[in-house]
Amino acid sequence: MSLPADSHVHTQFSWDAPNGDMLATCARAIEVGLPAVAFTEHVDHTVLQVSREGLDPDHFLLQLRESDGTVTPPAFDATGYLAAVADCRERFPQLRILSGLELGEPHRHVEQVAALLGAGDSDRVLGSLHTLPHADGYAEPPGLYTHRAPGEVLRSYLAEVAALVSGTDVFEVLAHVDYPVRSWPQVRGPFEPSEFEAEFRHTLGVTASSGRVLEINTVVPFHALLLRWWREEGGAAVTFGSDAHEPNDVARGFRDAVQLAEACGFRPGPRPYDVWGRS
Ligand SMILES: [Zn+2]
Numbered sequence: 001m002s003l004p005a006d007s008h009v010h011t012q013f014s015w016d017a018p019n020g021d022m023l024a025t026c027a028r029a030i031e032v033g034l035p036a037v038a039f040t041e042h043v044d045h046t047v048l049q050v051s052r053e054g055l056d057p058d059h060f061l062l063q064l065r066e067s068d069g070t071v072t073p074p075a076f077d078a079t080g081y082l083a084a085v086a087d088c089r090e091r092f093p094q095l096r097i098l099s100g101l102e103l104g105e106p107h108r109h110v111e112q113v114a115a116l117l118g119a120g121d122s123d124r125v126l127g128s129l130h131t132l133p134h135a136d137g138y139a140e141p142p143g144l145y146t147h148r149a150p151g152e153v154l155r156s157y158l159a160e161v162a163a164l165v166s167g168t169d170v171f172e173v174l175a176h177v178d179y180p181v182r183s184w185p186q187v188r189g190p191f192e193p194s195e196f197e198a199e200f201r202h203t204l205g206v207t208a209s210s211g212r213v214l215e216i217n218t219v220v221p222f223h224a225l226l227l228r229w230w231r232e233e234g235g236a237a238v239t240f241g242s243d244a245h246e247p248n249d250v251a252r253g254f255r256d257a258v259q260l261a262e263a264c265g266f267r268p269g270p271r272p273y274d275v276w277g278r279s
């Protein structure tokens with residue numbers, strides 16, 4: 001099986017990747033047989049509320065946490081990043097290296113994002129929703145689940161993804177539509193997508209109509225129903241993203257993801273780094 005590009009990878013230029021390493025990730029990508037990799041570093045402007053609960057005392061988030069419990073994501077070093085990408089392209093000519101960004105909640109930070117994107121080209125721009133309003137700020141799903149019913153968190157998440165897609169045109173690929181599933185509280189029982197079919201179909205339909213590409217994110221296995229609904233709602237294309245934050249996670253779960261995409265009616269594009277279209 002030939003592997004598709006890994007279109008969602010982080011390195012030391014992402015503020016939440018203390019073990020990121022662009023050089024080692026390129027070497028690992030070649031070792032596992034990837035034709036291409038996109039370094040989609042975080043660009044986040046949402047100030048997070050972070051609880052100490054459940055985090056190791058030496059967790060990197062706690063080093064960034066202010067006394068009021070908030071974390072302000074550090075700025076992205078675009079210059080250093082582009083220099084590192086150029087260096088890697090020279091060292092690894094057999095690997096196609098795409099530049100990219102993962103924009104966190106770009107619909108909430110229109111001006112900052114426009115200023116950043118004006119500065120240069122990216123081969124692959126992901127749009128992401130990581131947080132929802134909580135108390136007088138924003139929190140990620142693990143924090144939200146301690147205050148709200150899981151089903152309600154997921155429904156709010158999908159509604160805001162639809163708002164993200166409608167609210168900005170700065171990104172081409174919708175990342176991890178199943179983000180809240182990663183931290184789904186097992187005490188509620190396993191995540192069952194059919195319970196949320198109407199909400200998923202609505203968000204996927206809005207995303208498809210906007211011409212966006214859907215990412216098959218492999219941090220947790222992507223549920224087959226979500227991809228089937230994507231196709232039924234008119235979704236034209238998919239990418240594959242490991243969301244690796246360290247070299248060894250590049251292309252994780254790709255063999256299963258490729259089988260799933262093929263079974264749901266998607267096929268590779270003409271070049272190995274292209275998105276996959278409908279077969
Ligand atoms: Zn993300």
Ligand SMILES: [Zn+2]
Pocket residue numbers: 008010102243
């Ligand atoms: Zn990511």
